[in-house]
Amino acid sequence: MTEYLVRRLLQSVLVIFLITVATFLLIHAAPGGPTQVMLAPGLSPEAMAQQKANMGLDKPIPIQYIKWVGGLLKGDLGYTFKNHIPVGDLLWPRMANTLILMGAAWFVSLIIAIPWGIYNSTREYGLSDQTSSFISYLGFAMPSFWFGILLQQWLSLELDWFPLSDMHSRGKEGDIGDLFMHLVLPVSVLALGFLASYLKYARASMLEVLDQDYIRTARAKGVKERKVVFRHALRNALIPVITVIGLDLPILVSGAVLTENVFNWPGMGRFYVENALAREYSVLMAITIVTAVIVIIGNLLADILYAVVDPRVKISGKGGKSA
Numbered sequence: 001m002t003e004y005l006v007r008r009l010l011q012s013v014l015v016i017f018l019i020t021v022a023t024f025l026l027i028h029a030a031p032g033g034p035t036q037v038m039l040a041p042g043l044s045p046e047a048m049a050q051q052k053a054n055m056g057l058d059k060p061i062p063i064q065y066i067k068w069v070g071g072l073l074k075g076d077l078g079y080t081f082k083n084h085i086p087v088g089d090l091l092w093p094r095m096a097n098t099l100i101l102m103g104a105a106w107f108v109s110l111i112i113a114i115p116w117g118i119y120n121s122t123r124e125y126g127l128s129d130q131t132s133s134f135i136s137y138l139g140f141a142m143p144s145f146w147f148g149i150l151l152q153q154w155l156s157l158e159l160d161w162f163p164l165s166d167m168h169s170r171g172k173e174g175d176i177g178d179l180f181m182h183l184v185l186p187v188s189v190l191a192l193g194f195l196a197s198y199l200k201y202a203r204a205s206m207l208e209v210l211d212q213d214y215i216r217t218a219r220a221k222g223v224k225e226r227k228v229v230f231r232h233a234l235r236n237a238l239i240p241v242i243t244v245i246g247l248d249l250p251i252l253v254s255g256a257v258l259t260e261n262v263f264n265w266p267g268m269g270r271f272y273v274e275n276a277l278a279r280e281y282s283v284l285m286a287i288t289i290v291t292a293v294i295v296i297i298g299n300l301l302a303d304i305l306y307a308v309v310d311p312r313v314k315i316s317g318k319g320g321k322s323a
Contacts, residue, residue, distance in 0.1 A: 008303070012296045019292045020072070024065050027281050068282075072289065078282035087286045091271070095290070097167060098267035100179075101260070102251060105187045109194030114241065117202025121210060121237075122229060132199050139196025148189045148262040155185065165264035186263040190256055194248070201244050205237040212236075249298030 052058045077087035120129040156164040163182050172178040210233055218228050257269035275283040
């Protein structure tokens, strides 16, 4: 296990390095640039050159890259071009806001989807199974922004049950009850999308495992159905679900652009759009790198959880997994 983890960490470092190179080159190859936004029209060539020097854009691309990576290694995400504000001061609060929103939606969907998917696998094509299938199709097919607008129109404007948008009401910042009321509508929108995926995976995975020979053998020996499902089948069935959950971890920090914009939620998705329009290179690169690191961590955690959930899964010395 230790050898495998060390090898995976080294691979992760290489992947992160390649991502930094690709991100830096793609951002700088994009049409336009910060100088077109920041520099006032009519400046003399000398003034423009001075402005570029102040922003560090007069250096060759390799030098700019080395300086940027050196800052990352020290925890420095850079500064905005327009106001020269540390990117971290802007990014971390918005990431916290996104974690609150996305984490709540993720948690709600998991506590509903996994038990419901397990239940439906034992009563295939029953009323509950058909209802969950309908909800899944709805979650896959319905645009999140449209569902959000519907909820706003019905539950906020017509019934006045929940706030229309924002994270807090004015003057109630830090009020947990007020935050909860603002969470209900965007969490409902996001949870429907998560639920659609997790329901399908949990049900399909359980059905596949319940059809295995060792499950039929356990039933033939007279083992109670509840014990067959939760002791013999569940661990194996959770492995594909863990994979999906691990891949969804980056969403918790990257946010949901459409939902955050519909509900005016001050999170990462909205933050990214604002800075893309403003051509704030340093902010865009910081968001990309942070998200990439979370993706790698999520994949590594998913691999480790395989062995925790199913004792038959062993991580071999060559980095593979064998039962």
